[in-house]
Amino acid sequence: MKRKFLKLLKILIISVCTIISITGATLYFSLHEKLPEGKTGIEADNFALKIQKAVKHNQYVKTEYLQWTFRKKNHYLWDKKNNTVIVEFDAHKIYLDLKNPKNNKIISAKKSSRKIIKKAINSFYNDSFWIVAPHKLFDQGTIRKLVTLENNNKALLVTYSSGGKTPGDSYLWKVDSNYLPISYKMWVSIIPIGGLEATWENWSSTESGAYLAQQHRLLGFGIPITNLKAWSNPINKKGEAYTPPSL
Incomplete structure (x- = not known):
């Protein structure tokens, strides 16, 4: 039996x-889709510049602080000027110094944990990309190619050939008539299926003037970004003192 x-x-x-x-x-x-062919050069770079103009990249460069919540569970306060981040998830609160990792520490506990700090770092790079990716088209090591789609519309293929956490990842940006991103297709190491498409929606003008998306959809599932704020100095447009909130 x-x-x-x-x-x-x-x-x-x-x-x-x-x-x-x-x-x-x-x-x-x-x-699964194969990575499309494209052409590098001035046309591709000009296309990328038009995207950055649409998202007000010049204002993003001047932005000193970014705050957001990713998927309603990971919370961030990024001091972009000094390149430090306060990350909060679960019951943990972590301080990250992106220039000097030796200064990284867990604020919410007396003892440090490499596992938690590593998770905070990986989460920050992943979650921040869903906000600032259109502002990273000219990062060091990027290759830009202009791609002609089946409907004869143009799209921008950006490959991160070096640097970052996942060198070799590629993103195909689709834009509207004003060059504002509406979606990108991904060929990334963490997803075995190439060409999955995620939307970029609900664009909002922030305190600093930078234009940022607050909603994405991937395979029908929402990727919400809430509590999104960006500012450049401690005084807002109303003349009120702005103190970076504590997470």
């Missing part, structure tokens, strides 16, 4: 694994 049960259990496990494999393969081949 026991042998029969084990045999049936084995058959069940093999069947489930087979179904998962078939489903995964079907999903992969139905969604």
Whole structure:
């Protein structure tokens, strides 16, 4: 009886694994796209400059502080001028010094934890990219290519060939008639399916003047960004003193 049960259990496990494999393969081949070909040069760079003009990149450069909550669970206060970040998730509150990692520490605990600090760093780079990616088109190590889509519209392919946490990742930016991003397709190391498309929506003009998106959708699921604020000095437009909030 026991042998029969084990045999049936084995058959069940093999069947489930087979179904998962078939489903995964079907999903992969139905969604996966090859990285498109494009052309580097002045036209690609000019296209990127038009995108940055649409998102008011000059104002973003002057922005000193950024605050936001990602997926309603990760909270950030980024002192962009000094390149330090306060990160909060779960019950942890972490101070990150992006220039001098030796200064990184957990504020909410007496003892440090490399695992928690590493998670805070990785979360910051991932979550901040969903806000400031259009302002990173000319980062060191980027390659820009102008791509012609099937409908003859133009798009910008940006590859991060070096630097950052995931060198080699590529993003194909689609824009509206005013060059404001509406979505990008991704070829990134953390996602095995190439060409998945995420929207860039709900653009908002911030206190600093920078234009930032507050909503994304990927495979039908929302990626909300709340509590989004950006400012450049301690005095707001109303003449009121602005104190960076404590997380």
